[in-house]
Amino acid sequence: MIVADNHLLLAETQKITPPSIEYSSLSPLLIVFAVALVGVLVDAFATRSTRRVIQPILAGAGFVGALVAVAVLHGRHAVLASGAVAIDAPTLFMQGTILVFALLSVLLVAERRLDSSGGAIVASAAVTPGSKGSTAARTSEDVQTEAYPLMVFSVTGMMLFVASNNLLVMFVALEILSLPLYLLAGLARRRRLLSQEAAMKYFLLGAFSSAFFIYGVAFAYGFAGSVEMGKVADAVGTTGKNDIYLYLAVALIGVGLFFKIGAAPFHSWTPDVYQGSPTPVTAFMAAGTKVAAFGALLRVFYVAFGGLRWDWRPVLWGVAILTMVVGAVLALTQRDIKRMLAYSAIAHAGFLLVGVAASNTDGLRGSMFYLVTYGFTTIAAFAVISLVRTGDGEASDLSQWRGLGRTSPLLAGTFSFLLLALAGIPLTSGFTGKFAVFQAAIEGDATPLVIVALVCSAIAAFFYVRVIVLMFFSEPLTEGPVVVTRPTLTFATAGIGAAATLVLGVAPQPLLDLANTAASSGFVR
């Protein structure tokens, strides 16, 4: 009662000035959020068959609308909503990238001509694997259409994650982006047990890392007396503060972010989750989450802890080296193609960290460019993987890909091209991306890191090329997998991804210029 009375007194004596919120600058976020809510309502009120049609169109339209809003906002450079959200050129660049990848992923999720019965999303996710109902759920024409609103919610979180100018808002965004992903991981139509295991592991480990993050935020507040990035950055420069809190904050927030990007030693969830999730969701996670998490990582380390550069750089070096080595070496031993690409994703996170470790404008530019190139290539690669099928779903075991180059040369050719891009061969976007990042690192006095990265690229090239050799220089299996030829949407996605990989490899300049403009205008504080 005493507490309540105090509040009552406060309310009578003080006038609270409402914060000014520039809704126009937040429009990309608000559009996506509104579309997610409408999606939930559609799921509540529309019939099963209409839901299947409306949901993908709604989600796609929302992403396009938000993309237009991002384009309109270009050049905006401001801190909004009482310091909660920053809209600047790097933010808009990464929000746009996330939206493009989300759009491509929606095409993959919406594909219904892949499986004999429906898309990659199961009809009812809560059914016990192996029970009578689970066969019905697998063969049913129905789809758990909640996948679309969940995806849109996740994109909302991603867009807020890269725009957060406040560590607490960043934590909320982290949860908004993660929680739907945990559910989406468990929605695979085939191999239900594997999918549910993926969802469970992702949830438990993700919750664990979120706890690290929020603990770090608490220490940042203890150090700076504020969770706003600009104020944390100001406090870093001043003397007389308790530095232990600051170091704990950097370390704990770092753990949370390193988990999300899949950097070693916080990578162990990646292979299981990538393998178990429905392939369209894996593509979405691999491309979208990576952009969002790196966007947040760059802002935290460049803005909030920028003054501490010389202290966190050695740690970042260590994590980058470990990530590259673990990713490249463990990928060598994988027999499942999705697991192999998961370890490849870990290695790529390491290469991206090389760009972050450069800690200069070029590093920011290189990282942003790399994220775009990697996202397109990886979405296309997962799209191709979903096309190669046996009666039991995707032919994910590498031995089943034997001789695929002879039976379906176009598919194998496209996949080889994408693998070469992931390996970083010239004339693909993988090369230009790596070049941009490594060049920045050399200018940022991180030459030893670049040498390690080059060695790891060489190791990684081995397992990419091994798949190509397997496809083109071995005899096809007599009862090998079938390449499904009907799925138009998946073909379109793979085509767009491969085309982007080629264009960004041959003529990267326009995008590099865009990334350069964004990076040199810098983060707002």
Added chain:
Amino acid sequence: MLSNYVPILVLLVIATLFAVGSVVAGMLVGPRRFNRAKIDAYECGIEPSPAPAGPQRFPVKYYNTAMLFIVFDIEIIFLFPWALAFDSLAVFGLGAMALFMATIFVAYAYEWRRGGLEWD
């Protein structure tokens, strides 16, 4: 500044005394007549669901209700302070609260339409 926390401390002491006092009083004056239902795990008045060993179905309707309760509980937590500071927050507060409640009702509509409120 630390004196601001005194009411919380008082509340903490009262809560502890109440909890310990109730248990002790119950132990001292309460009758001891045990039956099966009293020894069972307490699950809010329903039959305790058996621990599922292996893949086994268990009813989730209770959890549905519990989740819905938490949603509205959280809503109340925000509604009370807003109601107290309604005058000083003016139009901005009204708009923000309307937005907040609209998003909650979207979730509520979803649960209602999907049969989350039907017990059988």
